[in-house]
Amino acid sequence: MxxxxxxxxxxxxxxxxxxxxxxxxxxxxxxxxxxxxxxxxxxxxxxxxxxxxxxxxxxxxxxxxxxxxxxxxxxxxxxxxxxxxxxxxxxxxxxxxxxxxxxxxxxASGSRRRKLGVPGEKEFDGKGVFYCSICDAPVMKDKTAAVVGGGNAGSEAVLDLLPYASKIYILERSTGLKCDPVTYEKIKTSSKLQVITSAETKEIVGDKFVTGLAYKDLTTGELKKLELDGV
Ligand SMILES: Cc1cc2nc3c(=O)[nH]c(=O)nc-3n(C[C@H](O)[C@H](O)[C@H](O)COP(=O)(O)OP(=O)(O)OC[C@H]3O[C@@H](n4cnc5c(N)ncnc54)[C@H](O)[C@@H]3O)c2cc1C
Missing domain, CATH: 3.50.50.60 (FAD/NAD(P)-binding domain)
Structure with missing residues (x-):
């Protein structure tokens, strides 16, 4: 025993x-x-x-x-x-x-990354697709990044990216961010941040590294593309 x-x-x-x-x-x-x-x-x-x-x-x-x-x-x-x-x-x-x-x-069995399950995610893992903002935010120095998900984790990822990235998109599937107001207060004033709601991420694209992301605008059904360096 x-x-x-x-x-x-x-x-x-x-x-x-x-x-x-x-x-x-x-x-x-x-x-x-x-x-x-x-x-x-x-x-x-x-x-x-x-x-x-x-x-x-x-x-x-x-x-x-x-x-x-x-x-x-x-x-x-x-x-x-x-x-x-x-x-x-x-x-x-x-x-x-x-x-x-x-x-x-x-x-102490830890956790696993929750995958988006979209084309390009696996291919560009570590080549512009990241799951740990506190670890990898410095890689986005002077670059454009997208954070998928506008809950607390997503908004905190934005906070981690703000000192580094030159532009940050946050893509949220529902009609508004779901993060705590206290986190939203911290990110909302940044001119670097662009919030895109009703956006369903469909694909991560690139060549050697990530160059963009495609999402479906759920209000119009239109497929839209963003040019960026990291997701
Ligand atoms: C790519 C990446 C980079 C990171 N970089 C940093 C960083 O720079 N700084 C930082 O602070 N954090 C970083 N993190 C986060 C950090 O790694 C985690 O917070 C930390 O590893 C969590 O430790 P843990 O022991 O709780 O769980 P885990 O690291 O998830 O470990 C869980 C362990 O349990 C084992 N296990 C799972 N299920 C079972 C089972 N049924 N039976 C027996 N064993 C099982 C697993 O094999 C594993 O050994 C990073 C994470 C990732 C994915």
Whole structure:
């Protein structure tokens, strides 16, 4: 019986693993890989203590740090599939058929990018299509960017882009932005920002890198195009 089973080998799960081991809890960390989302990041610049580190190197650092702990067991080639309640604790069942009994479970299984599912999105991933504005806003320095979605995440992406991009479109499918007023107050005065509502993104176009975006104007049914450098 473990005290704790941690699900996930990203920064969150590994941090929890290091702390649990230091507290001498009988801990198992279960993951299929280390690094999580940051693995594919070309350059992480806000990992405190390092000016710049690639996601690949950060993943190695995380794994090494975790493996340096004496009091932790690691399963690094499996996925949690089911968590069942048993008595006062839980059983974590894995895809590979293992079962771990534990008093507590920490789910640090992270998140996945929500895709638009439009042509060009996959092709230009990392070549003008970005999912993390705080990470990639500097790439848009003096360039034109579009943010798809006018909710809180989209509006906060605009906030991240404002110091860098020369022009920012925000495309929202409904008739108005859905972000919190406090965020809207911060972005609405910028002359760089153009809000386009009733706009359904249809395609991201480019050659080597993104050069534009096509959207359907839902009020007229017309297909319109924007020239830009990043989405
Ligand atoms: C391209 C990109 C660049 C980024 N750059 C930066 C940056 O520069 N700075 C910054 O601060 N943030 C950046 N981020 C965000 C950052 O990577 C995330 O905030 C961070 O990785 C979240 O860590 P996490 O441990 O919570 O989850 P995740 O990183 O999502 O890790 C989840 C882990 O759980 C594992 N897992 C999932 N399901 C299961 C399961 N069923 N069983 C077992 N294991 C499972 C996964 O394999 C993974 O190892 C970036 C994200 C992306 C996508």
């Amino acid at each position: 473990y005290d704790l089973v941690i699900v996930g080998g990203g920064p969150g799960g590994v941090a929890a693993g290091v702390y649990a081991a230091r507290k001498k809890m009988r801990t198992l960390l279960l993951t299929d890989s280390f690094g999580g989302q940051s693995l594919v990041s070309a350059d992480v610049r806000n990992w405190i203590g390092t000016k710049s580190v690639s996601g690949f190197d950060l993943a190695k650092m995380l794994e090494e740090h975790l493996r340096a702990q004496e009091d932790i067991e690691i399963v690094a080639d499996d996925l949690a599939e089911k968590v069942e309640k048993k008595g006062g604790g839980f059983i974590v069942r894995t895809k590979g058929g293992k079962a771990f009994e534990t008093k507590y479970v920490l789910l």
